[in-house]
Structure formats: structure tokens, C-alpha cells
Amino acid sequence: MKTKVAILNEQSLDKNIILEAAEIIKRGGVVAFPTETVYGLGANALDEEAVKKIFIAKGRPQDNPLIIHVGDFNISPYVKEVPKVAKEIMNKFWPGPITLIFEKSDKVPMITSANLSTIGVRMPDNNIARELILAANTTIAAPSANISGRPSPTDVDSCIEDLSGKIDYILGGENSEVGLESTIVDCTVNPICILRPGAITLEMLKEIDENVYVDPAVLNKPTEDFKPKAPGMKYRHYAPKAPxxxxxxxxxxxxxxxxxxxxxxxxxxxxxxxxxxxxxxxxxxxxxxxxxxxxxxxxxxxxxxxxxxxxxxxxxxxxxxxxxxxxxxxxxxxxxxxxxxxxxxxxxx
Structure with a gap:
């Protein structure tokens, strides 16, 4: 497979390049793109065959759920309910480096959620990412744009190194501002629970819900039979070649x-x-x-x-x-x- 690479200026986007990449998403292809956390590897989250291509390109275990990315606050097509506390988090931190877990709607295929009844949703704070999502007119499932297990990419060169020849298109932009994947918060439980720490910290979230806590699974080495509710909870990640x-x-x-x-x-x-x-x-x-x-x-x-x-x-x-x-x-x-x-x-x- 020949992978096309296009580099964009986030301040003055070339809309033709965005539309070209969006067409690939619409046709069931896979596109790497920048976000403020790390670069993402995106496909139409509602297209089972397209989502399969993400797992194949990354070599990602299929029991590791994906996050879906949206370009605006209208997430009702993808989730059953948005609790009050989730709305408060969205209003304060979206767009931004935080993913919220909801009960998913039937519109989201089970392959996208790794056969879970829940799905993580995020609105990235990156112009290229949001313009791509809006132009594709769908939610985009996007784990990090690297070979599974390797350190996540925070620049376009790392995406090219890992994925050139494996995907259709790489959209390059600036280096990721945060450099760590998004905080993940489970909003299906009360009190809400952090499944992955990130730039939106426990201390920040306590200002919204003082009872928020960190899932013990985040702090300890998971067992083999552990079923992850969010990306990165089970498998060894971020590993260079040397131990x-x-x-x-x-x-x-x-x-x-x-x-x-x-x-x-x-x-x-x-x-x-x-x-x-x-x-x-x-x-x-x-x-x-x-x-x-x-x-x-x-x-x-x-x-x-x-x-x-x-x-x-x-x-x-x-x-x-x-x-x-x-x-x-x-x-x-x-x-x-x-x-x-x-x-x-x-x-x-």
C-alpha cells in the first residue's frame, strides 16, 4: 500500500487536503492525523470493516476498546445518555484532552467498543483533527498512530516510521502539545471514576465531583483475565525496543x-x-x-x-x-x- 503524506499548517488549513483525507475516511480508509494529545489513527467509527483496518495496521488486540472522536458537542447519536456530571465536564474541558465513557448506542458497532456496552468519546482541541471529523461527517475511531505497544507518536515523523505502507494517508501538523493520551473518565458509574490519568488531573476533576477517584486497576499490574474498559488498561504499552x-x-x-x-x-x-x-x-x-x-x-x-x-x-x-x-x-x-x-x-x- 502506498501511503500519501501531507503536511498542514494548523493556523491556515488547506481545505482541499482536509477534504481529500475526509473522502478516504468516507470510503472506509484509514488516516493518521494530529491531535493535542498524540497523533491518532482514524477510521469511520460506524463502519465495521474500516475499524478492522485500524486493528490490522496497528497489530492491536481486539479486546482493547477504541475512543471515538467528535467535532462538536452533539454526541447523542452515539450514546444512550449524557449524565449531568458529564455535561459539566464537557462544558469545562471540551475541546480538550479528556475522554468520557458512556453507555453506547446501537449505532456504534461492537468492534469499535471491543464488545463492551460502553464507548469513550472525545472532542480534540486541534484544528486539523476537528476539521477532518466535520468534513468526514461521521465520528472517527482513533487510537494512537503507532504500532501497538510502541511509544505513542507526538510528531508526524514517528507516524511515518511506524505506519508508512500500512495505511492510506498521513496528515501532518505540529508536534502534539500535551504529549500524553487523554484522561479517561467513566461517567457510567457514580461517583465518576478515572480509568486513565492525563493532563486533566484528578485534582481538576475534584472541582466538579469531589468524590471522583482513580480506578485501582490503573495503579496495579493487570491480570491476564482483566477486561479493559478503556484503552491502555491491560497491555504493555509505550515500550521502546530495550527493556x-x-x-x-x-x-x-x-x-x-x-x-x-x-x-x-x-x-x-x-x-x-x-x-x-x-x-x-x-x-x-x-x-x-x-x-x-x-x-x-x-x-x-x-x-x-x-x-x-x-x-x-x-x-x-x-x-x-x-x-x-x-x-x-x-x-x-x-x-x-x-x-x-x-x-x-x-x-x-
Whole structure:
């Protein structure tokens, strides 16, 4: 398959390119496109055969549900009911990096929801994404635009690397502003429940519902028979080619522990990569140290996380060691992604 690539300026969109990509969606094709979270891999969410192509292109397990993306607030064709608390969240945070889980209508095929009676719905805060959805005149199912299990793409080059030759069209735009997939909130339960942390944090959501909580499944390694209600809850995700280990504890002890592990691997002739921060990057004995940014700006850390994880695939390392982060605010989302990347392999310093 030949994949067409078109790069757009989000501030002055070429409507002809948008219409060309929308026609592919209408005809049952698959299009990668930018959003503010990560790049998405989109197809008509109401077309079973088109949705199958997403799973095939990604190599994605079919029990991993998809999120559908909308271009406006009219979600009534796709869901049975919009609870009051969901309306409040939509009014405050849409368009934006938050997905809400509803009981789905019969219009949404079971393949899209991975045979669940619920579906996640999001309105992206990206001009290209919303214009594509509106031009296609349908809701678009779109997981991240990468091979399943790899770090999600936050730039068009990563989409091309993973999916060129596997899909019909790649729409390029700016790098993703958030860099982490959307927060997912289950609005079918009372109180509402966070199924995936993201840039819209627990603390922000408490301003709407003080009883909101994080599903325990987010915090622990899932069992084999676990049935995910939202994307990313079950399988190992965000993984570069080399295994990742997280080192957790007081920062000085973390640095000492990482240096101890680095020395041990180097003595065995292994190449070690270290994921550090601006404050610690000069503290390590490894020749391969990459900073995520400043610990004083966790949004910057989140924005850079997937790009940094991907960067190690070109560095020929045998193992990647990463500092842990405080799991407050957006730090909860960062650690959620890191734990998935590491397969919950955490070393206490």
C-alpha cells in the first residue's frame, strides 16, 4: 500500500487536503492525523470493516476498546445518555484532552467498543483533527498512530516510521502539545471514576465531583483475565525496543542506585541509557543520558516522554533506566505511562 503524506499548517488549513483525507475516511480508509494529545489513527467509527483496518495496521488486540472522536458537542447519536456530571465536564474541558465513557448506542458497532456496552468519546482541541471529523461527517475511531505497544507518536515523523505502507494517508501538523493520551473518565458509574490519568488531573476533576477517584486497576499490574474498559488498561504499552526499569525513591538515593546499576551493566559490556531531568542529567556515569526537561515543569516532562522513549531505539542500548516522579497532578499520568512502558518493573532506591 502506498501511503500519501501531507503536511498542514494548523493556523491556515488547506481545505482541499482536509477534504481529500475526509473522502478516504468516507470510503472506509484509514488516516493518521494530529491531535493535542498524540497523533491518532482514524477510521469511520460506524463502519465495521474500516475499524478492522485500524486493528490490522496497528497489530492491536481486539479486546482493547477504541475512543471515538467528535467535532462538536452533539454526541447523542452515539450514546444512550449524557449524565449531568458529564455535561459539566464537557462544558469545562471540551475541546480538550479528556475522554468520557458512556453507555453506547446501537449505532456504534461492537468492534469499535471491543464488545463492551460502553464507548469513550472525545472532542480534540486541534484544528486539523476537528476539521477532518466535520468534513468526514461521521465520528472517527482513533487510537494512537503507532504500532501497538510502541511509544505513542507526538510528531508526524514517528507516524511515518511506524505506519508508512500500512495505511492510506498521513496528515501532518505540529508536534502534539500535551504529549500524553487523554484522561479517561467513566461517567457510567457514580461517583465518576478515572480509568486513565492525563493532563486533566484528578485534582481538576475534584472541582466538579469531589468524590471522583482513580480506578485501582490503573495503579496495579493487570491480570491476564482483566477486561479493559478503556484503552491502555491491560497491555504493555509505550515500550521502546530495550527493556525499561524505573528507579524510585529520594532523588539522591535514586541517582546513586542508577549509577550502581549502570556500573554493573557496563562491567558486563552492556550499553545503558538513562532517562533523567535537567536537574540530574550531569549526575550519571552513563554516556547515554537524555533529559525529559525540568522537574519543576511536569507538563514539559509529559510532552517529551514518548519522544524520548522512542529516541533510544536509535541508540543501540541494552537497557533503559528512568527516574520516577511524584504521582500528584500530571505526575500521575507520567508514572502511569512509565509503569506500562516498564511492564511495572520498579526498583526501590
Amino acid at each position: 525499561v526499569k524505573i528507579v524510585s525513591g529520594d532523588i539522591e538515593k535514586t541517582i546513586a542506585k542508577i549509577n550502581e546499576i549502570v556500573l554493573n551493566y557496563i562491567e558486563r559490556g552492556k550499553r545503558v541509557g538513562v532517562i533523567a531531568t535537567d536537574e540530574t542529567k550531569n549526575s550519571y556515569n552513563s554516556d547515554i543520558v537524555v533529559s525529559l526537561g525540568s522537574r519543576e515543569n511536569l507538563y514539559e516532562i509529559g510532552q517529551n516522554l514518548f519522544k524520548v522513549l522512542r529516541s533510544f531505539d536509535t541508540m543501540d542500548v541494552d537497557i533503559i533506566l528512568c527516574e520516577a516522579f511524584n504521582e500528584q497532578g500530571v505526575g500521575a499520568a507520567i508514572m502511569n505511562r512509565l509503569k506500562k512502558s516498564a511492564g511495572f518493573d520498579i526498583i526501590e532506591a
